[in-house]
Amino acid sequence: MTRNALPTAEQCNQYQFKNLLGVKGTLSIELSVQNSILRFVLLHFCRSHFKRPFTSLYLDIFMSSQAVPKMASPAIQQQDNSAKMGKPTNPPERDAGVVITQVGLLTNIVMAAIKGVYGYSVNSKTMLADAIHGATDAMSDTLALAAITWGSRPPTSQFPYGHGKIESLGALGVSAILLVGSLSMGFNSFYFLLVPFLQGKQQGLVNQEAAVGTFVYAGGGLLSHIFAIGISLATIAAKEWLYSATMKLATECKSTVLESNALHHRVDSFTEVVIICVILTSKLFRHVAWLDPVGGLFISLMAVRPATEFTASALRELVDYSIEEEVKEDIYLCSEDILEEIDSSGKVVVTSVTGIRSGQRNLINLEMAMPNRWTIDEASELEIKFCTELEKRTQNVCHARIHVRPVEAKKEIRLALSLSLIFITLGSSSGYKTLYDETLRKMPPGEASLDIHSELLAPILIPRVSGTDGSSVVQHHFIQYFNKHLPEWTIQWQNSSAKTPLGNSKVHFSNLIFRRRPPGVEDASVSWLTLAAHYDSKISPVGFIGATDSAVPCAVLLQMARNIEGALQAKWGKDPGEIKNGNEEIIDGIQILLLDGEEAFLEWTEEDSLYGSRSLAQEWDLPRSPTSAFRTNVDSISLFVLLDLLGAAEPTIASHFLTTHWVYERAADIEHRMRNLKLLETQPRKMFFLEKHKPADRFTESPIQDDHIPFIRRGVHVLHIIPTPFPAVWHTMQDNAENLDMPTVRDWIRIMSALVMEWMEVGDLYI
Numbered sequence: 165m166t167r168n169a170l171p172t173a174e175q176c177n178q179y180q181f182k183n184l185l186g187v188k189g190t191l192s193i194e195l196s197v198q199n200s201i202l203r204f205v206l207l208h209f210c211r212s213h214f215k216r217p218f219t220s221l222y223l224d225i226f227m228s229s230q231a232v233p234k235m236a237s238p239a240i241q242q243q244d245n246s247a248k249m250g251k252p253t254n255p256p257e258r259d260a261g262v263v264i265t266q267v268g269l270l271t272n273i274v275m276a277a278i279k280g281v282y283g284y285s286v287n288s289k290t291m292l293a294d295a296i297h298g299a300t301d302a303m304s305d306t307l308a309l310a311a312i313t314w315g316s317r318p319p320t321s322q323f324p325y326g327h328g329k330i331e332s333l334g335a336l337g338v339s340a341i342l343l344v345g346s347l348s349m350g351f352n353s354f355y356f357l358l359v360p361f362l363q364g365k366q367q368g369l370v371n372q373e374a375a376v377g378t379f380v381y382a383g384g385g386l387l388s389h390i391f392a393i394g395i396s397l398a399t400i401a402a403k404e405w406l407y408s409a410t411m412k413l414a415t416e417c418k419s420t421v422l423e424s425n426a427l428h429h430r431v432d433s434f435t436e437v438v439i440i441c442v443i444l445t446s447k448l449f450r451h452v453a454w455l456d457p458v459g460g461l462f463i464s465l466m467a468v469r470p471a472t473e474f475t476a477s478a479l480r481e482l483v484d485y486s487i488e489e490e491v492k493e494d495i496y497l498c499s500e501d502i503l504e505e506i507d508s509s510g511k512v513v514v515t516s517v518t519g520i521r522s523g524q525r526n527l528i529n530l531e532m533a534m535p536n537r538w539t540i541d542e543a544s545e546l547e548i549k550f551c552t553e554l555e556k557r558t559q560n561v562c563h564a565r566i567h568v569r570p571v572e573a574k575k576e577i578r579l580a581l582s583l584s585l586i587f588i589t590l591g592s593s594s595g596y597k598t599l600y601d602e603t604l605r606k607m608p609p610g611e612a613s614l615d616i617h618s619e620l621l622a623p624i625l626i627p628r629v630s631g632t633d634g635s636s637v638v639q640h641h642f643i644q645y646f647n648k649h650l651p652e653w654t655i656q657w658q659n660s661s662a663k664t665p666l667g668n669s670k671v672h673f674s675n676l677i678f679r680r681r682p683p684g685v686e687d688a689s690v691s692w693l694t695l696a697a698h699y700d701s702k703i704s705p706v707g708f709i710g711a712t713d714s715a716v717p718c719a720v721l722l723q724m725a726r727n728i729e730g731a732l733q734a735k736w737g738k739d740p741g742e743i744k745n746g747n748e749e750i751i752d753g754i755q756i757l758l759l760d761g762e763e764a765f766l767e768w769t770e771e772d773s774l775y776g777s778r779s780l781a782q783e784w785d786l787p788r789s790p791t792s793a794f795r796t797n798v799d800s801i802s803l804f805v806l807l808d809l810l811g812a813a814e815p816t817i818a819s820h821f822l823t824t825h826w827v828y829e830r831a832a833d834i835e836h837r838m839r840n841l842k843l844l845e846t847q848p849r850k851m852f853f854l855e856k857h858k859p860a861d862r863f864t865e866s867p868i869q870d871d872h873i874p875f876i877r878r879g880v881h882v883l884h885i886i887p888t889p890f891p892a893v894w895h896t897m898q899d900n901a902e903n904l905d906m907p908t909v910r911d912w913i914r915i916m917s918a919l920v921m922e923w924m925e926v927g928d929l930y931i
Contacts, residue, residue: 268410271406275399314327314331396440484520486519486520487521487526492517498554498558499554502557506546506553511534511535512546515531527565528563528565529566530564531569532569550566598927604841604918614723615906620645623641624718624719625901628710630700631671642678642758646722653680653725654679655678658783659673660775662779666766671775676699677757678758688792688793689750690750692754692800693752693924695721695916696759696807697714697717697720698758698760698763698776699715699759702895707897712809712810712812721807725754731924732754760775762775762870774873774874777871778874781875784796784798785878803882805882806882808885809886809887813846813905814908816852817853817888819855819856820884825863831885831915832851832853832855832856833856834915834922835851844915
């Protein structure tokens, strides 16, 4: 055959269906891979748009028509810390699930047989390919089922942690095949698009038209098309019924396997809809061969990303990558509940949760701190009770290993437990409690339309180098904002001056202090929750804005103050005589510090940085009046919360100091609850506060130099809310308004407002 020879009619018939999705190659193999990829893409679409769970745990979702009943929860041994897999149990709902799954499998076999017989009788390449695909799909199904079954075997002496990694290997193989298939489909589709240019434009178009000139049925006409459509419609009806019945059972028994299998039936019906569309399109239209490779290329691009994700997920399981933070959070919360029930003394705490995935299950390591006076028998008894309860309340833990350490074994743990005990004591005596969900829902949303042009943020998004006109403009904006929206707050200035490396003349620095306390209460008896941010910007490069550094943190604090003002007025009253905490010696108040001179003028050193905070801390460290409740103003700071570098998307906040980790935990809980209640706009890959379960022995001296340094050196407890790593725009001209993520900014306002409301115990005023 010459390079430009026309294909025969038989070649056109064989080539046509392969071309419908832009894939060339051996009919049975390529169509099988192609249909699997199409179903894989549709399943990924269902997961994205219908919020259905999908993990490599359930390979049979897209590879099999038969579901595997979920293994029962493992029975944890009473003599050690590990768990052994129990035998599968079949409650009535699970038996019904097996029946409906078997019905689905039988339906698939029957439909495949009908399509095979009909395809052979009328020489339908499409139906024969679909039947062959069913056979190859069954073989893949068998391999996947074998991996899952073998991976669910109980631990043995040779495999003390079970066989879950075998299932991970199966997941890697299947996802890798899908990835290779999708890339191959994309390559072949792209190649077919180039045929007119490789063979000569005119002759290439003739070849394409010849490819679509005869439809897939060499042995039938209109009647064949009608019968084929009828088979597809029958398949759709059967699959939709199976979807409805399976989903109903999945809801009743809360089975993720059945739910996923139900989605599998729905995907099969979608596939049949595609086949019907192909039949009708090829019958009604001609000269549109180029649409097939375009569609194949588009499907390939859709398939590559999820296939890559699942391949990477399987690889992470095989290399013992850590379980997700959400899983750690759930196990930690469950552990806390169990300890509250079995340990009335409250002296045992979980200090660390780690784990890895092994197939369907998780291998968990928990670290517990117990009193060092406990005997081995006492510790062992509590450990057995804990493991038993953990097994009852979790379904995906196959091996729980507990490491016990005495409370006094490390100074850090003793300090952390002491602080936790103080926090609990203060909470029980002063009425401190977490916010109700209803409070979070009714909390003022603040400036929902906050953007770079808003009244609050826009005036700060200018160069504001210390001692310049821009700095004065921003100071005036802060004063006007409080006078207009927060008249109950008092305003103080703390001025200083210092020489910088840029010259002999002194630069003037101005710290602004905004305070809110009950009417009629003197500052000498107030313990201040202190929230701080610096408002100055770098002197170079010229024109540097510093949107995250730190215009946004200042805006967050101002809007937060406005959000909570109504609750503070309800608690304290506007009349000086209505002081609800009047009988207490020390009253909680709030002060916001907007600090000047944080940035270095030439190069960051202890002398060329932190001009404003160093001056303020030094002044506040002077002795007070003997009648004051605190020796110095520094001593009156109950907590110093410093915000910096906020406003970029996907921030991750580390817990820097053990002494304030319990406050960090409160912030993490607030974020977690607000996300569950759909009260936050962003959907980050990780929680903002992602180190809630940081072990006590992991705390080291923070290397970050910021405005908290002069205060922490004087014994102030600091919560440093700063992303690590720093935003990519840090100290560049790109740190401007255009690169802010405003949903993240608004979420910071909501989280900080809730945290301060909880600290000030004003949450119940919104119920």
